[in-house]
Amino acid sequence: MISKRKALLFKTQTEQSSDKYEALLQSNQIDATTVNTLVFDFVNLDLLAKNLQNFEDYSGIIFSSPRCVNAVYLACKQFNCDLSLWRQKNNFAVGTKTAQDSLDKLRIECKGADSGSAVNLAKEIIKEKTNYRKPFLYPHGSLKTDTLTAELEKENICLDGILVYHTKENPNIEEEMKKSTQNFQNIPEFLVFFSPSGVQATLSYLSHFTDSKVIAIGPTTETALKEKNIQVSGVAKQPTPQDVLDQILQI
Incomplete structure (x- = not known):
């Protein structure tokens, strides 16, 4: 019925x-x-924390999902990372939920909230590509696609990817x-x-x-x-x- x-x-x-x-x-x-x-099972938080502490090596961070935001939050909480200088960088997020989580949990404001997809976010990042001299830190899950990486690499914008969570069926x-x-x-x-x-x-x-x-x-x-x-x-x-x-x- x-x-x-x-x-x-x-x-x-x-x-x-x-x-x-x-x-x-x-x-x-x-x-x-x-x-x-x-x-989700979160992994590699120690490695993520190390990369976060090496903020001078990056142009910014790209969040592709709320889980990526949460991984950074957990890494900072566990390893006492300072995000203050990350807040001054060029940071991006796919989707309004991801961007809001970044602001609420990390106090990191992200561009690209209205992009809605990896392809559209890539277009937004590429618009200002002359501003990016260093790679972006790119925490991601086990089911990530290569869309964002491929689109940005066409424009010589590099991502430093790190697996931060595994996805499994409930x-x-x-x-x-x-x-x-x-x-x-x-x-x-x-x-x-x-x-x-x-x-x-x-x-x-x-x-x-x-x-x-x-x-x-x-x-x-x-x-x-x-x-x-x-x-x-x-x-x-x-x-x-x-x-x-x-x-x-x-x-």
């Missing part, structure tokens, strides 16, 4: 007790529940999905996918949701769904609660 005005949000784990996506949807009479698709995803749907009896009207890895993590269970309307965040997630022959009803151009709500209301 389809539960009208109900949405499942297939997202990664969050440290926050409240979720902005859930809050906005629920304020618009859409019953939204998050299912954690992925969890071992409790089936239990969370059953709980959210009363053992797959109350099927939500909307499914919202936030990443290609989230699509992969839920693939085994999507046969229960053939009548749901699927929304993807961004073109990369849309492509991942279509490659699995899953019909996409809408695509949120930016990873923001308002963009997701707009798509739901348009369908």
Whole structure:
């Protein structure tokens, strides 16, 4: 049975007790529940701390996800790093959430928050390439793509990449999905996918949701769904609660 005005949000784990996506949807009479698709193990924090302490070697830092911000936060907390001089550098972030986390947790202001993708961020960095004499520190996860690196290297802008977290599928995803749907009896009207890895993590269970309307965040997630022959009803151009709500209301 389809539960009208109900949405499942297939997202990664969050440290926050409240979720902005859930809050906005629920304020618009859409019953939204998050299912954690992925969890993270942080690694190489000692090496990251060493690189952070060598701030004179870099033009700035590039954050591609909130987890990268959190890795820097954890490294600083564990190894007592001073970020004051990093705040004077050319720092960038993909997405508003990542940029806000950087400001809130590290007091590092980042450009590129509205870029929405690695390709668009690369274009923004390249605009001021004459300002960058040194590489950028680039903490990243185990599922990173080479898009950003490739685009910047075309313009001789180098990244010093360091793996700071491993991504793995949530071992409790089936239990969370059953709980959210009363053992797959109350099927939500909307499914919202936030990443290609989230699509992969839920693939085994999507046969229960053939009548749901699927929304993807961004073109990369849309492509991942279509490659699995899953019909996409809408695509949120930016990873923001308002963009997701707009798509739901348009369908």
